[in-house]
Amino acid sequence: MWKILDIKPTNELSVIKKAYARKLKQHHPEDDPEGYQQLREAYDQAVRAAKRNLKLDSFRDLTEEAAAERGECGQSDTGQDEHERDDNLVVVPSRMLFADPAARVKSTEERLNEFIEKANGVYRDIAQRIDIDSWLKLLNDDMMWDVKLQREVRQRMTVFLERHPYLPRDVWQLLESSFCWKERAQDDRESFSRQFPNVFLHVFAEPYYATSLRFTFLTKAGDIDCEAFLRYRLGALLALKHNHMEQAEEMLERAYELFPDDPDLLRLQAEYYLRLGSLSRALTAIDRWMALTPDDPELYWYRARIYVKSNRLTEAIHDVTYFLSHDPGHLAALSLAAKCYTKLGDPASARDMHLRLLEQQPDDIEALVCLAEGGHPETGPTSMPASPAAPIDPLPARDTERTAPHLPEQQAGANKSSFFSIKNLPLILVLGWFFLCLIRMFFR
Template identity: 45%
Template sequence: MDIWDQLGINPTEDSSVIKKAYVQKLKQHHPEEDPEGYQKLREAYDRAIMVVKRKRQAMNHSTREEDVVFLPSLRSLHAISHQRTNQEELVEVFMEKVHEVYQDYASRIEPASWLNLLQEDVMWNIRLQKAVREQMSVYIEQHPYLPREVWRMLNDGFHWTDTIRNDADSFAKRFPTIFLHVFADPHYISSLRYTYIEEFAEVDAFLEYRLKALIALKENNMQLTEAMLTKAHTLFADDPDLLRLRGEFYLRQSSFPEALEAIERCIRIVPNELDLYMYRARIHFEKELFTKAILDLQHILSLDPEHLDALSLAGKCYRRLREQEQAKEMYQRIIHIQPLDIEAVIQLAELEAKRVNIR
């Protein structure tokens, strides 16, 4: 399927038509619900826009006049000054639109809103690109609470990653938050979702605490993690990603009742996410409730038979219950998937040795 079929339109040089087709198709291939379909759609869109840009560049090159040297008159100097004023106003108007999108939470978390901004004429104006990139960098550094896909689009639009590669130290010093989101740890830091959060007056404070809790947990700063989790939970208690963080925090602290409460509340909100059942199984295992743990693990394996973590934990549970044959089956399934899994090989060897000794 070529790019135009993917977008559902005939070949065109009108970027607005391409943008409208992309926005329409985006409803069918949401990044979180259909990541594979979304990736194909995004690639088709990027290639279509590139085709348009190359044709424009070719046309501009073919019609460009030879450079001439001239001495500016007072009238031309006045025109240049007026032009600069108009350019500054264009950037200012663009940044006002950015702020409007960000302030409206529903628009902020919708990729199409940012796509519309990135297709504004100011983005294609070579004379304004440097000023727009600078002001956007300053703005996003101070307003970073955006979904992963929006971060990816902004990075594509303003080439932050390329700038970082040229001078990482300088960029990280000026824009540490952007550096973290697009370069230092983009997968982990941008993993937090926004679709389950209701808009409320202190939503940005909640998002700030939640992000700080995530970073602190990764850095194993448990005191800061607890403080940020408590503040965020006070503002909005039913965000599944916050509850997941609370579950992980309490599990590391061996506070099993609190961990279980957080994860079970999360399961009630998003019952189809398998990793939550893995969390609960880990909690049950630590509490030595092996039969309960196995129930969650069986649920995971019924939907994902090759879930290695579930197979491994199930093997441990069966061993603790002295159900050796079931444990052996779990480790055999792991080796079938990963023949060089050292833990599974060792566990099978121990089980076989016990069987021989019993004989």
């Protein structure tokens, strides 16, 4: 354990804790869970050993002191008889009789209450709440190392977090690594979700929902009701997830009244107006968002979608390209870029987007069909750019009809003979995949 902590054996708890804090930077629970677990075990053993040695040292001191006191009492006049010495013997009362009442051993209930109060203190202070180091410090409390109390601590903290769930995603991940809700609820997730719906939402739900919302801008919010704002903001996100537009509108309005300068709230506003088709209001929300966080890649993704709906395809390509430079594997962005390039008459770039999409998702039928129908830059059809007067078409329809004149009979025959050329390979692959599925269905 001393080797893991990288210190010499010591009984100084402060030295052990400093060593643990130093090594914790190298073995963060998110990046190195195994190393973190070993470090925690080493820290636990070191603390226990130090406390045990301190108790032994204290016991030895008391024993030696008592022996010395007895020796002093025994130095009486030798002329007195033994009975007289016994009568005059001074008994030194135990120092425990005069111990400070405040220093008594605290009950288990008191210790648990104090631990939850510490958690509440971290949660109430928004700066500490969003600081993962504050939660690391709490989780390194002696209560967390008491094996006999671990179950009770987990239960109390689960109840506390059910009532106080508005935490950043990395904090939830840290708490999950300590309390292992996923492992303990795997046998009956439905029961857990009913008993602790908020904990279940943040621990088990898709990462994009509930846990993707950021908290850093709340430190600039001033004296507002943070709990109410976070409740409304999360409510808006979940309402949008389930497409409950009236509820989303109400939650967005209430949150906006409390704190209008939160980038994630403006993102949700943009999503709401985008779904309603109110493109100008969606762009207004994005402009406010951009003023707060101009380098946020996600706002370019939202604006690209609005530009597509407005038929501003060149601007959409600019924004989606910037977004893909930060998230190259985003499937929806790759698909959107391919459609924009197709409509702008750039089949080579569209084909490149489809190929990148297939690298991430090889069985994407839409990309396979697009390549087969005309995605090759040399032979595929080209879609002319939309005219300024063209109606809004957010997802342009593919041109599946050939516009070239009919070939002479002999030339058509030559074209048939070249069907199995490399240019038709995507179509051959699609047909092969289709027939393979039919064969599998037939032999089942």
